[in-house]
Amino acid sequence: MYLTRFRINLQRIGARKLLSSPQVLHASVMSSFAELPDWTDGPRVLWRLDRDSKSRTHLCIVSPYKPDLTHLVEQAGWPTTARWETYDYGPFLDRLGTGDQWAFRLTANPVHSVRNKDGVPTKATAHIGPRNQARWLLQRQESTGFKIARRPTATDLEDGSDEHQLIVHSRRELAFKKKGMQKPVTLVTVTYDGLLEVTDPEVFRRALTHGIGKAKAYGCGLMTLAKA
Structure with missing residues (x-):
């Protein structure tokens, strides 16, 4: 399992489009994976938007596979100065x-x-x-x-x-x-x-x-x- 955090650039038009519809953002999150898990009884891809006191918005994702958020960075991030952070979530869960x-x-x-x-x-x-x-x-x-x-x-x-x-x-x-x-x-x-x-x-x-x-x-x- 992996935990990923990505800061959204609210000044970009692409970010506003993503944030305007959970359906659109869901599709973008799911396109971060080359293969999708079997959700019959296994872990699934979960995501959430967090807004903090400094008016920053982060996308948090928990997933069975590592995501590739290149498309989100290009659409709603800072392509040359900021990307995303992904951590191995398994050891934390095991503890x-x-x-x-x-x-x-x-x-x-x-x-x-x-x-x-x-x-x-x-x-x-x-x-x-x-x-x-x-x-x-x-x-x-x-x-x-x-x-x-x-x-x-x-x-x-x-x-x-x-x-x-x-x-x-x-x-x-x-x-x-x-x-x-x-x-x-x-x-x-x-x-x-x-x-x-x-x-x-x-x-x-x-x-x-x-x-x-x-x-x-x-x-x-x-x-x-x-x-x-």
Whole structure:
């Protein structure tokens, strides 16, 4: 497995085109590989856009093969002065152990199934509001091999708010056309930052390499870790 980071040059027209549609960016990411993995049960290509406090935008990719981002550099980077960074992700994944604590970031598509009328199929509907969106992730802790750390008691907090070390931010509503479909695809995405503890390393490694939740082709599902 490999972890890749590429900074996007926001001043270039090509970058604006890429960022305008998850469908376009997905196609560009996938064209970085000479061969694609079998997604039947194996690791898949995951990607995410990160924006930092200095208004810099990075494309993060986790993949079974090394990507070649030459086309992205030419279209949306700095061809003569900056390229991309790729790291061997396998040794890091292998070292994950029970009880390890990590700061994490995840962009996801938090949805739930809703049936509007009796007898009709359920429909995937976006969670609205930070508390419902946070609950979506908390409900997936056990099955994903981690638990989110708890905060001090409410009386110790200035705002007396949530009990978990979890922040939900950067809500985005995306609408884009997909080839062969008349109606646009619509997605709601949010980004989670927080602190977690590994409870099942094997299950957690699978989540890091297979993704969490839906809409993985459109920049959702990739969780990355940093020192707590």
